[in-house]
Amino acid sequence: xxxxxxxxxxxxxxxxxxxxxxxxxxxxxxxxxxxxxxxxxxxxxxxxxxxxxxxxxxxxxxxxxxxxxxxxxxxxxxxxxxxxxxxxxxxxxxxxxxxxxxxxxxxxxxxxxxxxxxxxxxxxxxxxxxxxxxxxxxxxxxxxxxxxxxxxxxxxxxxxxxxxxxxxxxxxxxxxxxxxxxxxxxxxxxxxxxxxxxxxxxxxxxxxxxxxxxxxxxxxxxxxxxxxxxxxxxxxxxxxxxxxxxxxxxxxxxxxxxxxxxxxxxxxxxxxxxxxxxxxxxxxxxxxxxxxxxxxxxxxxxxxxxxxxxxxxxxxxxxxxxxxxxxxxxxxxxxxxxxxxxxxxxxxxxxxxxxxxxxxxxxxxxxxxxxxxxxxxxxxxxxxxxxxxxxxxxxxxxxxxxxxxxxxxxxxxxxxxxxxxxxxxxxxxxxxxxxxxxxxxxxxxxxxx
Numbered sequence: 001x002x003x004x005x006x007x008x009x010x011x012x013x014x015x016x017x018x019x020x021x022x023x024x025x026x027x028x029x030x031x032x033x034x035x036x037x038x039x040x041x042x043x044x045x046x047x048x049x050x051x052x053x054x055x056x057x058x059x060x061x062x063x064x065x066x067x068x069x070x071x072x073x074x075x076x077x078x079x080x081x082x083x084x085x086x087x088x089x090x091x092x093x094x095x096x097x098x099x100x101x102x103x104x105x106x107x108x109x110x111x112x113x114x115x116x117x118x119x120x121x122x123x124x125x126x127x128x129x130x131x132x133x134x135x136x137x138x139x140x141x142x143x144x145x146x147x148x149x150x151x152x153x154x155x156x157x158x159x160x161x162x163x164x165x166x167x168x169x170x171x172x173x174x175x176x177x178x179x180x181x182x183x184x185x186x187x188x189x190x191x192x193x194x195x196x197x198x199x200x201x202x203x204x205x206x207x208x209x210x211x212x213x214x215x216x217x218x219x220x221x222x223x224x225x226x227x228x229x230x231x232x233x234x235x236x237x238x239x240x241x242x243x244x245x246x247x248x249x250x251x252x253x254x255x256x257x258x259x260x261x262x263x264x265x266x267x268x269x270x271x272x273x274x275x276x277x278x279x280x281x282x283x284x285x286x287x288x289x290x291x292x293x294x295x296x297x298x299x300x301x302x303x304x305x306x307x308x309x310x311x312x313x314x315x316x317x318x319x320x321x322x323x324x325x326x327x328x329x330x331x332x333x334x335x336x337x338x339x340x341x342x343x344x345x346x347x348x349x350x351x352x353x354x355x356x357x358x359x360x361x362x363x364x365x366x367x368x369x370x371x372x373x374x375x376x377x378x379x380x381x382x383x384x385x386x387x388x389x390x391x392x393x394x395x396x397x398x399x400x401x402x403x404x405x406x407x408x409x410x411x412x413x414x415x416x417x418x419x420x421x422x423x424x425x426x427x428x429x430x431x432x433x434x435x436x437x438x439x440x441x442x443x444x445x446x447x448x449x
Contacts, residue, residue, distance in 0.1 A: 004073040045355035057084040062167035064174040065146040145172035152177045228323045244422040276339035289333035301387040316365035329365045379415035389424035393417040
């Protein structure tokens with residue numbers, strides 16, 4: 001019996017994703033537990049396991065298709081020797097159900113009705129607006145194309161009616177549009193691309209007018225946004241525009257903290273199971289967790305009803321990956337030793353860069369740390385990771401001239417900036433937290449208490 005394979009929900013908040021690529025092809029035998037595809041969510045690229053056994057009879061969604069809704073059929077699984085039913089769910093056909101319906105509406109007159117009612121059906125087909133500019137294919141024979149292919153065709157000025165699809169069922173996919181864009185001879189410029197600006201100005205309207213989309217005339221190439229990049233853009237825009245940020249900065253001498261890390265690493269076994277490595281970043285995570293436990297009002301989040309004070313000290317640590325940024329979480333960091341924090345951080349960072357994190361490993365957290373010291377950045381201000389109320393930006397620890405006991409000296413100094421949500425953490429509280437963090441870093445024996 002044929003069974004539809006549905007787009008899985010890989011996190012509680014996921015509503016759609018990108019089918020990055022199939023790892024099985026039509027006709028392959030599938031067993032329960034086999035990895036059949038890679039799904040790109042807003043945070044990571046994750047593998048999808050088969051839950052049933054059978055033969056992959058038909059792929060309904062092509063590689064690179066964006067905006068695939070959760071629970072939408074993406075493939076059909078059949079028994080060995082069974083043919084794929086003709087009525088098997090087809091995801092591409094469901095993308096534009098309104099077009100045939102609108103085309104069939106005009107010839108259907110209303111039953112016997114008064115004259116004033118007659119114009120209503122005639123205006124009905126003009127009301128719906130297509131999500132994208134119409135191509136020649138949309139006005140007659142409909143062309144099956146993935147959402148990503150349509151978007152790329154629109155941006156590159158490629159008429160989809162001139163292309164032959166290489167995807168399942170002749171569907172036009174990203175590779176077809178890219179090939180047409182490179183070749184140029186087989187692609188026509190769409191009306192939207194031919195006239196990027198209106199020919200005649202509209203009537204004068206007082207007040208500011210919306211800015212026109214920029215027209216790029218220099219040679220360039222288009223890099224489609226990944227789901228992660230879109231979500232990062234949306235979330236950071238919302239955070240910066242809706243959260244009242246304010247910043248406090250302090251220079252922190254870390255010679256003692258640096259020496260503590262070196263002494264601990266010197267005590268580590270040279271080999272074997274007990275070997276560990278403690279980095280300055282691990283020490284910063286531990287110090288921040290201790291201060292969050294001492295000053296819990298910073299380990300918080302804002303809601304319209306009340307301020308949320310988190311019971312656990314879960315620290316999100318920013319990790320750069322090819323598609324953007326992800327924040328794996330050290331859970332209950334205040335209750336863990338430095339060796340444990342270091343081992344967990346290295347494992348989380350490695351799996352984050354490989355796109356192998358589980359949703360629960362990067363969703364949540366009550367406080368964030370962004371360390372750009374390894375890039376030589378002296379200081380910066382980070383954007384708050386909602387719904388958290390604060391994020392600590394850590395600059396490079398480098399030798400600087402300082403004054404000690406009235407004399408000039410050299411010390412290893414790093415600049416830390418605490419970005420705060422002023423609705424939760426006011427200026428005095430932010431300064432209190434950062435001062436306590438500075439004292440602990442400059443006298444790190446307090447980490448042992």
